[in-house]
Amino acid sequence: MKLIDLLKGIRVIDIDGPTDIDISKVVDDSRNALKNSLFVAIDGFSVDGHKYISEAIDNGASAIVISKELYEIGNISNEDRVTMISVENTRRALARIASRFYNKPSEKMELIGVTGTNGKTSITYYVEAIFKEYGKKVGIIGSIGNLIDGELKRTKNTTPEPLEIQEIFNSMADAEINLCVMEASSHALDLGRVDYCQFDVGVFTNLTTDHLDYHKNFDNYYNAKIKLFYKTQKCNIINIDDRYGRRIFNEVKNLKTQLLTYGLDSSADIFASNIVYSAQGVRYTLNTPKGKITIVTNTPGEFTVYNTLAAAACGYIYEIDLQTIKQGIESIKGIKGRFEVIPVDRDFTVIIDFAHTPEGLENALKTIKQFATGRIIVLFGGGGDRDRSKRPKMGEIAAKNSDVCIVTSDNPRSEDPKRIIDEILVGVHKVRNDFISIIDRKEAIRYALDNSMANDVILLAGKGHETYTLIEDTILPFDERKIVYDILNEEH
Template identity: 55%
Template structure:
């Protein structure tokens, strides 16, 4: 693609060099640079892409986009200084891949909890209606059945546009995307042509980045000004109500869903059990019984969000029912590990006070024995939520094992102590075990009949992060290995 064509529409401050160049690829990581590439230098959390411009040139970059003044000795290299490198990366990535989001239905899902499960529920409903659907999200991107791992809930804009291009080329009609607050704030989805936006809920999270809940909310809010066809909002959530109020002047239809407040799509006749939850799904076009295979009230909300999306796209209630009931579970989301024992092990990604409360209240509805929770808090993340997490778990658990969870550059013992400050306010039945594997083994070895052991925080992750090291850590396999050792 011609460089001159590619940079049209950017907020350019200065150009040094020729725009008469053929660009065969784009990158923002210098190690991925090849001949005739355009390198976009962006400021990251850990380092600055401007430091790696010389490396990108050595690897073959012929053109560079920057937002800072740089000195390049090679006069054959074109330097384009822009106001905002991140915004420019989004724009050139979309243009390079021929604006793929305009060629399919784009469904964006944002909120603190529930995003991943809703993506899979929406995909199931759409595919039951014979509509090919791809996913971009926390577990990875799914394109024609192939799972591609991603580093973030919502990848960098270049990666998003490449995946959307692959989806369009694979004749995928719908893309369901988890849209994180970071991605909205960092302009990763700036050039995604969203048709439908879905809001799940909002509670304190990522304050290490956003600093205040209000900033966090405002980042999420951006999605609902980017949609072209419909916004779907959880009206039971305080921040959902705020969104409805703020976007009321927009010429975009709003569908609300909930259990308690008056809404367009809602659940009645709710019955909880250990295998899932049964309820009646009510819509403006009728009602139908749903037998969901995922337990908990949060699962009803997730189902209502997905059903609302199916309803908007004109899918009949029987097909919506089939789509919801076809999902047996999502990896790392209230995932039961087969134990062949008289106790139960559940793995869940819950890593916020609200997420933990939702999972624990779901367990509370069907538990017959003790609730034992193995959990910790992430390092180099919002420290203020640690004691709140501890207090939340302490209110519901009969026994707590406080341990490590991706300590990164912090001392695990200090993180654990922060969590325990909250635990001690409400519960004395806890122990501290720094090594997470040892903590899981302790829980299993000391399990009593009918116990439910919740391993919270890691969910789908198959690694742990200690300083710069990413170490394999698959909780499912660890549980199975411990059980096998006990049986031998």
Template identity: 50%
Template sequence: MKLSELMENINILRYHGDLDREIEGITYDSRQVSKNYLFICIKGSHSDGHSYIDQAIEKGAVAILVDKDIEKDGVTIIQVENSRVAMPMIGANFYGNPSDKLKLIGVTGTNGKTTTTYLIKSILQQAEKKAGLIGTISIDIGNIKIESTRTTPESVDLQRIFHDMIANDAEYGVMEVSSHSLEFGRVDQCIFQIGVFTNLTQDHLDFHKNFENYRKAKEKLFYKTKKANIINNDDEHGRIICGYIRDLDVPIITYGIDNKADIMAEDIKIDDRGIEFKLVTPDYETVIRSSIPGKFSVYNCLAAASVAYVEGIDKETISKGIENLKFVPGRSEVLSLDKPYRIIIDYAHAPDGLENILNAIRHYAKGRIITVFGCGGDRDKAKRPIMGKIAGKLSDYVIVTSDNPRTEDPYEIIAQIEEGIKTTSCDYICIENRKNAIRHAMMIAEASDIILLAGKGHETYQVLKDKVIDFDERVVVKELIEEGI
């Protein structure tokens, strides 16, 4: 594609060089530059792409997009007002506006995004519809799965993924849409058919500063949809969003348990084997069963069923599609062990998520609940004592440990969690090394006890200061059992 075609609809402030150059690839990562590439310089929280221009040229870049006054000989330099804002359009131009050809479904909210997208995909598969998936755990373009590095990829990567999905004959693209991606414009130039709101609880306030900003970031998704917006009517912020988007020319479908909604769950039964409820829609009723226990699981199933309802999928297919999904990696995942106690791995890393999983376990636990958890470094500090209090209130014993401390002192993070636990009467211990913390939990566990390993979920690593180490809790548990624990 010629550079001039690539820059179509982009407001160019100035340029020097040849706009008729043939461009064979685009990237914002200088390490991925190859021959005849356009290198897009964007400023991130830790680095600035403008600092890597020489490296990009050495690797074969023939054109550079900047938002600073920069000149280089031998390459075309194009200056725009904001390169990050221009990047989604450039990506869409290069890959042929692929989201126009996909039925794109976006799911946003603090909790439940991953499981809801998996449920939607499972229903679509049951309906014999081919769907790609983008989210926190992985990216599935149809023929291959790629480990995900962030909930929602950068805009150029998204357009490439959509292009690959179409090449693999996907009809649908189901994706998690993070508040960061909406705020940074990563999903600009994405045409969504359906938007889904799960809930809004405390998380990422280090970035958004307050709940209003956090909600407004999520709300942006519902101005990008064409067919329907699906909103949790039991969530206070969901009801506020409904008020703001009600005048849009896009139908709103609400779902809920406690408040009147278009699609509801009634006659709910929850035990350690899962959930069962009656799905009530404007057109039909049917029984839904899932092997993932907890009230939060009912909400996830309602959200996915609402999407399927909008898409005209019949009730039998919806029921079967939900039932087919036995578990989602790192989401209320029960390990298969030859032990008298159980170990559950869950990604809960925010107050509401931790409270949800502990309440779910409390509903069916016959023995003690032993909770092992920590909080991530370089993230919302305000939630740490809150999570400590939740763990102490809903557990019988708590082991406070490290999560991903990143650049922070892990002992300081633990001390902040302790502030919350100390307001409860729960017994606890602090063991900074996460493997040793899990070891201690397994050593003290008795018959019928449940050990909850919270915070890591699907992650197979730990981020410690300037290094990343392998840390898959499934592997750690297996190693400890082999040690005789």
């Protein structure tokens, strides 16, 4: 593709060099640059791509997109007449360039975006199950990974960077995927990662405290989330029970895009009634404007009702019959790291959940209270280099809703894990003085297992689907499922 075609629609500040040249590859990592490639220099959170322009040129890049003045970049040899394009924001420029390079692949399928603090991953898998039951080929982009034609590939971010997103869409188009359901994180919406993605449907789950290390305040967090609902063409699906869902509803209700609500109250378009909670799951009546049907899920908790209602609303808006929606939802036997019961063959229960926000932790613990006959043991920590305001709140919630409170490490990154724990304990101390503090998470899990009694429920919160831990700049293997089994097998 010609460089001049890739730059169409982008506000270019300055161009130095020819634009009527062929571009065979677009990269945002200088190490991946090849002959006739276009390197887009991104100023990221930890690495500034402008520092690697010379490396990209040495590797064969014939054009460079920058957002900084050349004198800020340093001495760049341009003897080979590499074309330099200056723009206001390279990340947003990359989103458009990548979409053009791959011939706007998101337009070749239906695209559903799911945003909110909690529930995004579960909803994507329920939606996938419904549409798969309906006979469609479905792809997923989310925190567990990217699912393309049944093959799961891991990804670093909940919502990938613009170039990777468009590459994934292109792969899905090649695999003849009919529909993609994607988690749209607040970072992705705010940074423009999902710009030039043609969303047909947007789903809002809820909004609670999270990511304030990045957004700085709750208004910024909210304003990032609402951007999705100005990008959609077919329908916006909103949790009307959530206070911020009602706020979004009122802000977007005059758009041309159809609006559909879901909740536990009959005032919603899609709602649940006759709800029965148990240790084995949830049973309820799914009510829609076109009829109702009984849903029985394998995952307990009120959050499961909300997640399945949102997925059912997606099926409804595409005119999928209720029986197929039911069969799709009920085909899900569990989602990795989302209130996942680990079969340990003991007289106690072990549950792994991704709960890493105050509300997520509270929801998980309150769900356990609905069926627990023994003690509730909670093990959790706080992520390093992330929103510190969550830590004492999570400590207080854990202390209030458990019998045994174990505070440990959880991806400390560059922070001192002891300091993170101390900040969590500020909240614990508001409720009680009896707690367990063990920095080593594996040893904390061992303590929980060794000190469990008959009918106890152990909640390992925070890691969920993750199979690693982040300590400083090192990624270390840490699969809690394997760790639980290894510890239990040591007894024999």
